[in-house]
Amino acid sequence: MQLEEFNQGLMAFIQCSPTPFHAVLSMTTELDKAGFEALNEDEKWCLQPGASYYVTRNGSSLIAFTASDSGAEMSGIRMVGSHTDSPCLKVKPSPEIKQKGFLQLGVEVYGGALLNPWFDRDLSIAGRVTFINSDGVLASALIDFERPIALIPSLAIHLDREANKNRSINAQKDLPVLLTQLGENENFSFRDIIKSQVQAQYSDIEVKKVLDYELSLYDVQRPSYVGLNEEFITSARLDNLLSCYIGLTGLVNHVVGSVKSGNVNSGCMLVCSDHEEVGSQSAEGAQGPFLMNVLERLFSDTQERNRVINASMMISADNAHAVHPNFSDKHDNNHGPLINGGPVIKINANQRYATNSETSSIYQHISERLNLPYQSFVVRSDMACGSTIGPITAGNIGVRTLDIGVPQFAMHSIREMIGSKDAHTLHKVLCQYFKEESLKVVSV
Numbered sequence: 001m002q003l004e005e006f007n008q009g010l011m012a013f014i015q016c017s018p019t020p021f022h023a024v025l026s027m028t029t030e031l032d033k034a035g036f037e038a039l040n041e042d043e044k045w046c047l048q049p050g051a052s053y054y055v056t057r058n059g060s061s062l063i064a065f066t067a068s069d070s071g072a073e074m075s076g077i078r079m080v081g082s083h084t085d086s087p088c089l090k091v092k093p094s095p096e097i098k099q100k101g102f103l104q105l106g107v108e109v110y111g112g113a114l115l116n117p118w119f120d121r122d123l124s125i126a127g128r129v130t131f132i133n134s135d136g137v138l139a140s141a142l143i144d145f146e147r148p149i150a151l152i153p154s155l156a157i158h159l160d161r162e163a164n165k166n167r168s169i170n171a172q173k174d175l176p177v178l179l180t181q182l183g184e185n186e187n188f189s190f191r192d193i194i195k196s197q198v199q200a201q202y203s204d205i206e207v208k209k210v211l212d213y214e215l216s217l218y219d220v221q222r223p224s225y226v227g228l229n230e231e232f233i234t235s236a237r238l239d240n241l242l243s244c245y246i247g248l249t250g251l252v253n254h255v256v257g258s259v260k261s262g263n264v265n266s267g268c269m270l271v272c273s274d275h276e277e278v279g280s281q282s283a284e285g286a287q288g289p290f291l292m293n294v295l296e297r298l299f300s301d302t303q304e305r306n307r308v309i310n311a312s313m314m315i316s317a318d319n320a321h322a323v324h325p326n327f328s329d330k331h332d333n334n335h336g337p338l339i340n341g342g343p344v345i346k347i348n349a350n351q352r353y354a355t356n357s358e359t360s361s362i363y364q365h366i367s368e369r370l371n372l373p374y375q376s377f378v379v380r381s382d383m384a385c386g387s388t389i390g391p392i393t394a395g396n397i398g399v400r401t402l403d404i405g406v407p408q409f410a411m412h413s414i415r416e417m418i419g420s421k422d423a424h425t426l427h428k429v430l431c432q433y434f435k436e437e438s439l440k441v442v443s444v
Contacts, residue, residue, distance in 0.1 A: 001249060001253065001424075001427065003420075003421065003424045006249065006423070006424045006427060007225075007233065007420060007423070007424065009245070009249070010223075010233075010242065010245050010423060011222070011223035011224070011233065011235065013026055013241065013244075013245045014223050014235050014236070014237055014238070014241050014242075014245075015222055015223060017237070017241055018124070018126040018144060018216065018218040018236075018237075019060075019126050019127045019128075019142075019214075019216050019218075020060035020061075020084035020085045020274045021059050021060050021127060021128045021142050021214075022126060022142060022144065023060075023084045023241055023244060023272075024056055024059055024060055024061065024062050024084060024272070025059075025142065027054075027062055027064075027244065027248050027272065028054060028056065028062065030248060030252060031052075031054050031064055031248075031252070034052070034252045034255060034256055035052060035255070035256075036052040036053060036054050036064060036255070037051065037052065037053050037054075038053075038054060038055070039053050039054065039055040040055070041055060041057065041293075045297055047067040047298070048067060049067050049068065049069040050066060050067060050069060051066070051067050052064070052065070052066050052067075052255050053065060053066075053067065055294065057283065057284040057290050058274065058283065058284040059128065059140075059142075060084055060085070060274035060284055061084065061272060061273045061274045061284035061285070061290055062084075062270070062271075062272045063269065063270065063271050063272075063290065063291065063294050064248075064251060064269070064270045065077075065268060065269040065270070065294070065298075066255060066267065066268045066269075067298065068267045068298065068299075068308070069267075072267050072299070072304075072308045072311075073304055073307035073308050073311060074311060074438075075267055075311060075437060075438060076267060076308060076309075076310070076311030076312035076313065076439060077267045077268065077269050077308060077309075077311075077312040077313075078267060078268050078269070078312070078313060078433055078434050078436065078439070079268075079269045079270075079271060079312060079313065079314040079315065079399065080246075080247040080250065080251070080269070080270050080271070080314070080315045080317060080430060080433075081247075081270075081271040081272075081273065081286070081314055081315070081316045081317065081389050081390070081393055082240050082243035082244045082246075082247055082271075082272050082273075082316075082317045082318060082389075083240045083243075083244075083272065083273050083274065083275075083276030083277070083280075083286070083318065083389055084240075084241070084244060084272050084273065084274050085110075085111070085240075085274050085275055085276055085277050085278075086111070086236070086237040086239060086240065086241070086277065086412075087109075087110060087111035087112055087113035087114070087277050087412045088110050088111070088113060088216045088217060088218065089107040089108070089109060089110065089113070089118065089175060089177070089216065089217045090107060090108050090109075090110045090214070090215065090216050090217075091105055091106075091107055091108075091125065091127075091190075091213070091215040091216070091217070092105070092106040092107060092108055093212070094106075095107070095190055096188060096189070096190055097176050098182060098188070101181055101182060101183075101184070102178055102179075102180075102181055102182070103178075103179045103180045103181065103182045103188050104176040104177060104178055104179060105150065105176060105177050105179055105190065106176050107175050107176060107177060107217065108171075109171050109175070110216070110277065110278065111277030111278055111412070112277065112412055113412055113414075114410070114411075114412045114413040114414075115169045115171070115175070116167075116169065117410075117413045117414045117415060118152055118175070118414050119152050119153070119154045120151070120152070120153060120154050121151070121152070121219045121221070121414060122148035122151065122219065122220050122221065123148060123149070123150040123151060123152070123177060123217045123218065123219060123220065124144070124145045124146055124147060124148055124149055124150070124217070124218055124220045125143075125144075125145050125149065125150065125215050125216070125217055125218075126142070126143060126144035126145065126146075126215065126216060126218060127142070127143065127213060127214045127215035127216050128140055128141070128142055128143075128213065128214045128215075129141055129142075129143055129194055129197075129198055129210060129212075129213045129215075130210075130211050130212050130213065131195070131198065131207045131208070131209060131210045131211055132207075132208045132209045132211065133205060133206060133207060133208060134206035134207075134208055136208070138211075139205075141198055141201070141202055141205065143194065143197045143198055143201055143215075144201075145197060146220070147220065148220045149179065150177040150178060150179050150217060151177065151178050152174075152175060152176075152177050152178065153178060177217060191210040194210050194213060194215075195207045195209075195210050198210075218236060218237075219236050219414050219415065221236075221415070222235075223235030223236075225420060226417070227420075230420055231339075231340060231419060231420055232339070232417050232418065232419060232420060233417070233418050233419075233420050233423075234415055234416065234417045235415070235416060236414055236415060236416065237416075238319060238406075238408055238416040238417075238418055239318070239319045239408065239411050239412065239416060240276070240317075240318050240319060242319060242406060242418065242423055243317035243318055243319065243405065243406070244272045245423075246317060246406075246423055246426050246427045246430060247270045247272070247317060247430065248270060248272075249427055250270075250427055250430035250431050250433070250434055251268055251269075251270045251434060253431050253434075254268060254431060254434035254435060255268070267312075268434045271286075271291055271314075271393075273285055273286040273290070273291075273389055276318075276388070276389055280389060280392050286389035286392045286393055286396075287392050287396065291393065291396070291397060292396065292397055295308075295309070295397065306398075309397055309398055309399050310398070311439070311440070312399050312400070312439075313359060313362065313399065313400045313401070313402070313439045314354075314390070314393050314394065314399045314400070314401040314402070315363070315401075315402050315404060315430065315433065316353075316354065316388050316389050316390030316393065316401055316402065316403045316404070317404055317405055317426065317430075318388040318389070318390075318403070318405045319405040319406050319407070319408045319411060319416075319418070320337055320343075320344035320346055320377050320404075320405040320406065320407050320408070321337070321377065321407070321408070321411060322336075322337050322338060322339045322407035322408055322409055322419075323336035323337060323338060324409055330380070330383070331380065332378055332379070332380050332381070334378075335376055335377050335378040336377075337375040337376075337377050337407040338375065338407065339407055339408075339409070339417075339418070339419040339422070340419030340420070340421045340422055341373060341375050341407065341419075341422070342367075342372065342373030342374045342375050342422060342425055343367075343374050343375070343404050343405065343406055343407075343422060343425055343426040343429065344374070344375045344376065344377045344404060344405055344406070344407050345360050345363060345364075345374060345375070345376045345377070345402070345403070345404050346376075346377050346388070346390075346403040346404060346405060347360070347376060347377065347378050347403075348378065348379065348385050350385070351391050352385040352386065352387040352391065353385075353387070353388060353390055353391065353403035354388075354390035354391045354393070354394040354401035354402070354403055355390070355401070355402050355403045355404075356400070358400065358441045359400050359401060359402035360376075360402060361441070362402070362439055362441070363402055363404060363429070363433075366429055366432050366433055366436070367429055369432075370428060370429065370432060372425050372428060372429060373425065375407070388403050388405075390402070390403040391403075400439075404426070406418050406419075406422040406423050406426055407419065407422060
């Protein structure tokens with residue numbers, strides 16, 4: 001896949017994936033096109049060596065893989081992991097707030113969101129709705145209003161003269177979103193609006209009663225190129241739908257190419273987990289049992305499974321902090337990744353990242369064979385370090401792990417920024433990674 005085709009696909013993927021539920025739906029659509037077979041956790045699996053499959057959990061996490069053959073304990077599985085969620089504002093269960101003739105929705109902050117950029121943006125709402133249909137059956141459906149229907153207006157500078165010097169945000173008081181105006185005696189039910197949206201999107205569904213929902217607000221502005229020479233891409237949710245897309249296209253490229261050549265290399269896996277931004281501890285999060293449950297089905301014998309994991313490797317792909325030109329002192333002078341300077345190998349002595357010298361060297365070796373750039377990041381020694389699904393996955397299943405990511409600005413903002421070359425570079429390396437016959441490092 002060439003650079004422009006890759007970037008256009010990336011931007012289209014993010015645009016149609018405003019929530020983890022929509023991201024997984026987008027990925028399964030592409031996997032279906034590529035010939036992957038959907039599996040159900042409720043059913044017994046009968047897998048064919050070399051065939052390709054995927055399974056989802058909660059509709060917000062996904063694992064796609066090629067079924068391994070009898071040599072898997074020697075060659076292992078080439079894994080790529082990422083997460084489907086991003087920091088955002090989520091609608092509360094009883095959200096209606098009537099004040100001064102306005103109808104607002106109460107929201108809860110999900111993850112470590114950078115809150116200031118949420119003001120004065122055109123917002124929409126998307127997510128999953130659970131309801132009783134006309135037959136009395138409990139059902140769920142995804143909705144997306146798509147158009148701007150909400151806003152968080154800033155307070156005018158004239159009424160807050162210190163706003164540019166010392167502004168703090170109270171999540172309870174300052175973040176309820178403006179939805180509409182109401183007459184003094186006019187009533188409003190947000191669930192009625194949701195019900196109408198479900199029925200508008202699904203003409204064959206009649207909703208009797210909306211029971212609950214998981215709905216997020218998002219910026220309707222589309223991803224776009226920025227810069228005099230289109231050096232940058234700006235978008236919501238680059239952390240970490242970008243990595244989901246890179247892993248997806250790498251796996252699909254490998255499987256489709258292998259089928260055409262008649263030489264399917266088994267033992268490849270993509271793991272896209274929900275809830276990373278809030279600690280990953282859920283049934284479908286990286287700290288939960290989803291990945292191990294799948295591995296237990298693939299390799300029911302404990303000894304064989306342990307041998308396979310020992311020969312495997314996980315690349316945990318999650319974006320990295322690029323050096324901001326206005327805040328370069330926030331980086332170690334020798335470890336400041338540059339936008340469009342290549343993917344960033346993330347290293348931390350205290351295991352906030354799971355990279356070790358061997359996993360780092362494997363990635364470097366592949367990149368150098370392809371003549372592609374890479375960089376490294378170590379947080380300043382006087383600053384706290386973030387983390388990823390890398391250490392969680394390594395600790396849960398015992399797999400060798402590399403933490404790597406595309407350098408970006410404005411991480412956890414409603415509008416983030418990357419270089420227009422870096423994601424494609426990582427995509428090309430992962431395509432080769434999936435082809436590698438062995439990931440062993442010889443001890444001497």
